Amino acid sequence: MRRRALTWAVPLVLVAAGCGGGGDAAPVATTEVSMAKSYRFDPSTIEVAAGSTVTWTNDDNFTHTVQVDGQEDHKVGRGEQVAIAFPTPGTYHYVCTLHRRDMDGEVVVT
Numbered sequence: 813m814r815r816r817a818l819t820w821a822v823p824l825v826l827v828a829a830g831c832g833g834g835g836d837a838a839p840v841a842t843t844e845v846s847m848a849k850s851y852r853f854d855p856s857t858i859e860v861a862a863g864s865t866v867t868w869t870n871d872d873n874f875t876h877t878v879q880v881d882g883q884e885d886h887k888v889g890r891g892e893q894v895a896i897a898f899p900t901p902g903t904y905h906y907v908c909t910l911h912r913r914d915m916d917g918e919v920v921v922t
């Protein structure tokens with residue numbers, strides 16, 4: 813893939829804010845999210861185009877779920893997947909309802 817040239821007049825000052833944790837991570841452009849060992853969504857914040865289908869794969873040793881706020885819960889066993897379509901732009905928060913404190917993420921639909 814061709815790398816886009818950095819033509820923006822943005823000073824390359826990477827703010828090492830050390831925000832500790834994935835919650836504030838910059839969105840990753842992907843439609844694939846791993847439920848990684850242990851009790852994590854990786855990457856936790858993704859960005860997709862409207863109309864995309866996002867697939868979560870359970871690579872952990874425990875059953876997890878994916879529940880987008882206001883939508884139904886999907887149980888995902890070890891080695892299983894769930895695919896959810898995102899037709900409308902917006903920011904969608906989701907959780908694993910079994911491990912709410914540890915596992916949540918966001919899908920930014922553009």
Ligand SMILES: [Cu+2]
Pocket residue numbers: 851875876877908909910911915
């Ligand atoms: Cu979980």
